[in-house]
Amino acid sequence: MIRLRRRNGEDVNQVARRSVSLFELRTVLSGRTSLLLGLAGATGFFIIWEVGHYITPEESQRFLPAPQEVLGALITLIVEKDYIADILKSCFRIFASFFAACLIAVPLGIAMGCFMRLRALLNPTISAFRYLPAASFIPLLLVWFGPTDTQKLALLVLGVIFFLVALILDNTKAVQPELIEAALTMGAGRRRVVTEVVVPAVAPAVVDSMRNMIAVGWTYLVIAEIVAASDGIGAVMMRAGRFLKVDIIMAGILTIGILGVATDILFRLAARYAFPWNRERGE
Amino acid sequence: MTMPGDQTLSRTAITASNVTRQYLGGTFTAVDDVSMELRENEIVCFIGPSGCGKTTMLRMIAGLEYPSMGDLTIFDKPITGPGPDRGMIFQAYTSFPWLTARKNIEYGMKIMGLSRQERSRRSDEFLTLVHLDDFGDSYPASLSGGMKQRVAIARTLAQNPGVLLMDEPFGALDAQVRWEMQEMMIEIIERENTTVVTVTHDIQEAIYLSDRIIFFTRSPGRIKADIPVSFKEGRRIPRKEEMLALPGYVDLERQLFAMMREEIQQK
Incomplete structure (x- = not known):
């Protein structure tokens, strides 16, 4: 369950309670949600890259720069x-x-x-x-x-x-x-x-x-x-x-x-x- | 004022003489030795089971296909290809999606070489005729199925074709819209005085729209029966329920259903 908040702080959960799943079949997404999910995916990629760099042994780190x-x-x-x-x-x-x-x-x-x-x-x-x-x-x-x-x-x-x-x-x-x-x-x-x-x-x-x-x-x-x-x-x-x-x-x-x-x-x-x-x- | 379908006063619009259409190098016969004479201002329905060649017959009249044997004429001239004297409405939506409703309606007139002012005046008139006054500047993508079909009908009629050919024109529409469209067609045909040939497999639609029903047998397509819709006494009835109440309606419907069953059950 994710707590949703509107910009003015009003608790959306008061209005509608629904669970959000990544694997909901063919849902219609708003432009904002698509953008946010896209950015999240890209961020994830950079995090994996960063982590990859730091777990690489020191002497080979230059082959996988951060x-x-x-x-x-x-x-x-x-x-x-x-x-x-x-x-x-x-x-x-x-x-x-x-x-x-x-x-x-x-x-x-x-x-x-x-x-x-x-x-x-x-x-x-x-x-x-x-x-x-x-x-x-x-x-x-x-x-x-x-x-x-x-x-x-x-x-x-x-x-x-x-x-x-x-x-x-x-x-x-x-x-x-x-x-x-x-x-x-x-x-x-x-x-x-x-x-x-x-x-x-x-x-x-x-x-x-x-x-x-x-x-x-x-x-x-x-x-x-x-x-x-x-x-x-x-x-x-x-x-x-x-x-x-x-x-x-x-x-x-x-x-x-x-x-x-x-x-x-x-x-x-x-x-x-x-x-x-x-x-x-x-x- | 002549009565629609009045055989003595109206001219012959379309004749088919021993028309045969074969495919696959003559191994499949879609239309077999069909002859008919359609009068000016007459509304005729081709009806029959699926695959009976009724659409092929219509497409040959439109000039989109050619008979393998036999002759077709329109007002005594041989049919050699498609032309604006025979407007055609398809089951699929054919209003051009890249043109607004108004530009669609003007397109046929543009082909005919009408002036800009004339096109604009007539497109207004035909937008009103198909009840789309407020949608002239809309693209088809923002119109419902019935509205798209109305754009196509207006575009065809604006060319003032002598004969209007319709291939299951309301087949893709839901029942309520189909009914509205049928009544609108009666209104339009009455006003424009067009000769109409419609292909349908909807028996009630055939009875409601037509002065005369030509029933095709299942492949090879031959004429099984040529039935005048005489209980309507040549009238075009604006409201469908009035027709349903007329004596003779049920008998004709029952007759057509029986014929349809006969055709379907024959192997």
Whole structure:
């Protein structure tokens, strides 16, 4: 039993008495409760990390630095090592490559979802490419482009584009057929059906797929910046690894984590703003 | 003033001549050699057990599917594809979720090339017709199922189609809303003077809405019976309970139930 108190000190238990369980099935949570639980989970993680650091034998403690040491390393990086420039470089690589991938994958996925012959023509080949690990393209891209930004952008594009096409194809296939048929019976031609029905119908799902795939983009970033790179978050981590500076490696991981979450939130906000109609009643 | 379904004065709206629809390379016949003639301003229901081809027949009239054999015409022109002369209401909600109720209703008129002022004037009129005056700026997500369906109906009618096709239009609604919608349809059809073809498996709905009921047999779909709803004497009755009280209602309902049982029990 948890005693609940309102901000003004009034005892809520007088009003309603109920037990709160972590394992209550599919309860509806308020935004505040979700936020508090999320923060509690994150705090728990840092506590475990901290404890882990202190139970590690003294001589190996530098291989598992405490959270505050990692934070310290992060601040040192920013203040002394121009880390912000590396972060911006990595962000540029992610966003430029992802934008390029979307520019091709979104129209292509939607077109393949609309036109069966185009789908039959391209889908087997594109599906096959999905099974090739993007990292295996590194030697090839190095030969083609050298250790340049272009090489890194190309790798990031290859890492996400085939999955993105497949996801958007699936999103488009999932558009309710009656919406298209309704437009046809209203006299809409092919162009109208695609641009005025399929595109708006699939748009929220497309943004969702983009949000999921940019997360994958962040994972490829490190791979792209570990090989033949002198700048970017991955390169900083790689250099630190050579000198066994675990605190800097962890600071890099932390940076990517924070940027990843920030990107996710950005996409969610953009979707909420762009599709005000896509909310169920009472939400 | 002509009576609805008056065979002598009204034109022929739709004809089907020996229409057959097969699937799976001819191994499955959904509609088998169906011929019919539907008059202008007539309300016709296709009724029959599940899988009897009534929806396939409707979709062929809409131009969303093609007969394997036979011919379909609308006002003596062959049906070659979908078009705004045949408005269609689906069982699934088809009001576009990204448009407000008003923009939905205007969409069909936009396809037809009506001016902005004309669209706005007519959308007001049709919002009123389907009792959604206060919901013009609402998105479908914030409307109930019945209201979403009313948006779709208004959107279709605003195109002023010669024929209104409805495929189990109220099938997804609960009983009370379905009843309200049926009475609203009678009001609308009476006002708009539209020819209507409805697919339903609800016997009472078929009797209440239609001037004529075409009963389909279970696969392959053939016409089992073509029954005029003569006890209503060609009237459209605004209140359902008034129809239930008319002599002849129960007999027709019993007849249709008996036919339905016959079809279901046949293997």
